[in-house]
Amino acid sequence: AQSVTQPDARVTVSEGASLQLRCKYSYSATPYLFWYVQYPRQGLQLLLKYYSGDPVVQGVNSFEAEFSKSNSSFHLQKASVHWSDSAVYFCALASTSSGQKLVFGQGTILKVYL
Amino acid sequence: EAAVTQSPRNKVAVTGGKVTLSCNQTNNHNNMYWYRQDTGHGLRLIHYSYGAGSTEKGDIPDGYKASRPSQENFSLILELATPSQTSVYFCASGRGQNTGQLYFGEGSKLTVL
Numbered sequence A: 001a002q003s004v005t006q007p008d009a010r011v012t013v014s015e016g017a018s019l020q021l022r023c024k025y026s027y028s029a030t031p032y033l034f035w036y037v038q039y040p041r042q043g044l045q046l047l048l049k050y051y052s053g054d055p056v057v058q059g060v061n062s063f064e065a066e067f068s069k070s071n072s073s074f075h076l077q078k079a080s081v082h083w084s085d086s087a088v089y090f091c092a093l094a095s096t097s098s099g100q101k102l103v104f105g106q107g108t109i110l111k112v113y114l
Numbered sequence B: 001e002a003a004v005t006q007s008p009r010n011k012v013a014v015t016g017g018k019v020t021l022s023c024n025q026t027n028n029h030n031n032m033y034w035y036r037q038d039t040g041h042g043l044r045l046i047h048y049s050y051g052a053g054s055t056e057k058g059d060i061p062d063g064y065k066a067s068r069p070s071q072e073n074f075s076l077i078l079e080l081a082t083p084s085q086t087s088v089y090f091c092a093s094g095r096g097q098n099t100g101q102l103y104f105g106e107g108s109k110l111t112v113l
Helices: none
Strands: A003-005 A010-014 A019-021 A024-026 A032-038 A044-050 A056-058 A064-068 A073-078 A087-094 A108-113 B004-007 B010-013 B019-025 B031-038 B042-049 B065-067 B073-078 B087-094 B108-112
Touching: A003 A087, A010 A019, A019 A108, A024 A073, A032 A064, A032 A073, A044 A056, A044 A064, A044 A073, A073 A087, B004 B087, B010 B019, B019 B031, B019 B087, B019 B108, B031 B073, B042 B065, B042 B073, B073 B087
Parallel strands: A010 A108, B010 B108
Antiparallel strands: A003 A024, A019 A073, A032 A044, A032 A087, A056 A064, A064 A073, A087 A108, B004 B019, B019 B073, B031 B042, B031 B087, B065 B073, B087 B108
16 A cells, blocks of 8 residues: 655744755655645645656745655655745655555644744 | 535534535536535545536545535535534646646535534
8 A cells, every 4th residue: 555654743943044844755665755735724835756767856836745665755855945835735645556546644744934 | 717616605504414515617617526624634625526427436436425416506515414524625627637736626515413
């Protein structure tokens, strides 16, 4: 069975600091991996996605993520956060057989303080 | 810009009542999905559809029905609502290719008293 774990329910950082949000997955082959962001009172929006190739993928708003097959991880990073990055971040997985049926992690609430 | 709209955005229902959540997409996507979001669980798939007239069970379908009368519309139906179905429900659409990228609506908050 496929699963996604985001071990940090809540992360708090100061504006301008670097950020890493952790994501671990369980799947026997190489999955499709995604990070989505949910701003207050909105639906989810895609930040970035990984299908294959270069393990470091760039996304919107200067976010990037690094895929590691050996660690079964897909951590999200940003060099310098802004207060407007405060939101809930979801890591998600799709398998080659499940197509667009995404399996989501529990989400990480990011709070950026001034 | 892809557009998925849900209605109602907020709903209070009584236990045992019938609730219908509606979703409309203007993306001309084949696939549509209903998820519920609960703290500590992320988003969980309830029902999905690959096109008009088809519905499939997701991971947590018990207590829910779905209807896809057209390419644009996908409804989630709670015939006998229970307090455990209090949640935020999200509809999403996708192209149907094996890409995994979905476009979400803004959510419908359902409270069952």
